[in-house]
Amino acid sequence: xxxxxxxxxxxxxxxxxxxxxxxxxxxxxxxxxxxxxxxxxxxxxxxxxxxxxxxxxxxxxxxxxxxxxxxxxxxxxxxxxxxxxxxxxxxxxxxxxxxxxxxxxxxxxxxxxxxxxxxxxxxxxxxxxxxxxxxxxxxxxxxxxxxxxxxxxxxxxxxxxxxxxxxxxxxxxxxxxxxxxxxxxxxxxxxxxxxxxxxxxxxxxxxxxxxxxxxxxxxxxxxxxxxxxx
Numbered sequence: 001x002x003x004x005x006x007x008x009x010x011x012x013x014x015x016x017x018x019x020x021x022x023x024x025x026x027x028x029x030x031x032x033x034x035x036x037x038x039x040x041x042x043x044x045x046x047x048x049x050x051x052x053x054x055x056x057x058x059x060x061x062x063x064x065x066x067x068x069x070x071x072x073x074x075x076x077x078x079x080x081x082x083x084x085x086x087x088x089x090x091x092x093x094x095x096x097x098x099x100x101x102x103x104x105x106x107x108x109x110x111x112x113x114x115x116x117x118x119x120x121x122x123x124x125x126x127x128x129x130x131x132x133x134x135x136x137x138x139x140x141x142x143x144x145x146x147x148x149x150x151x152x153x154x155x156x157x158x159x160x161x162x163x164x165x166x167x168x169x170x171x172x173x174x175x176x177x178x179x180x181x182x183x184x185x186x187x188x189x190x191x192x193x194x195x196x197x198x199x200x201x202x203x204x205x206x207x208x209x210x211x212x213x214x215x216x217x218x219x220x221x222x223x224x225x226x227x228x229x230x
Contacts (some may be wrong), residue, residue, distance in 0.1 A: 001064045010179065011062050024047075024119040025080075027112045032109050063222065077124040078122060078124070084117050089107055108226060109216075110217055118214070122184035128203075147200075184210070
């Protein structure tokens with residue numbers, strides 16, 4: 001797959017995404033035994049199986065894509081998101097249960113669920129925005145689908161030289177996985193947009209769901225921690 005002549009941005013490296021997926025699967029696998037152990041094994045095995053073919057297709061840089069590879073990548077993110085949603089429901093039931101005495105393990109599980117949620121949403125944002133990571137950097141900008149998110153670099157071309165040098169217009173900049181990961185982290189903490197603004201309905205819905213899940217997790221974890229300390 002050749003990059004369009006109008007594009008000058010480098011294609012993304014594979015390793016940041018691969019590490020994030022492996023970390024999310026590890027966090028999910030290390031949840032306490034009461035969090036559906038059979039389901040966790042299935043999710044981890046399936047997650048690894050989905051990861052192998054997309055790594056084989058693009059082992060170093062993301063410069064090739066087929067319909068099946070894109071479907072596998074999106075399925076990977078949805079798998080983590082759904083499985084972690086189940087874990088969140090279990091976590092909530094454990095946190096509000098007065099009979100649960102293993103407080104430290106439940107608090108650790110809360111952190112694991114929160115981190116996995118952040119990574120899973122980052123993967124979804126990264127895969128959906130502007131046609132996905134391969135299209136964003138390989139296709140002509142005029143051929144890309146409408147953006148789901150607006151980054152500061154998309155609007156910085158009129159700033160001072162040292163700032164506008166990194167703008168989308170001057171440097172052909174495009175968001176990479178680390179940008180979506182940071183954006184997902186800020187949404188999980190601030191529960192609202194910070195420097196990245198959602199543009200589409202699906203982006204706003206996804207951000208809203210993530211913010212609610214993150215808020216519920218942190219609120220219940222803090223409440224249980226205060227209860228344990230008292």
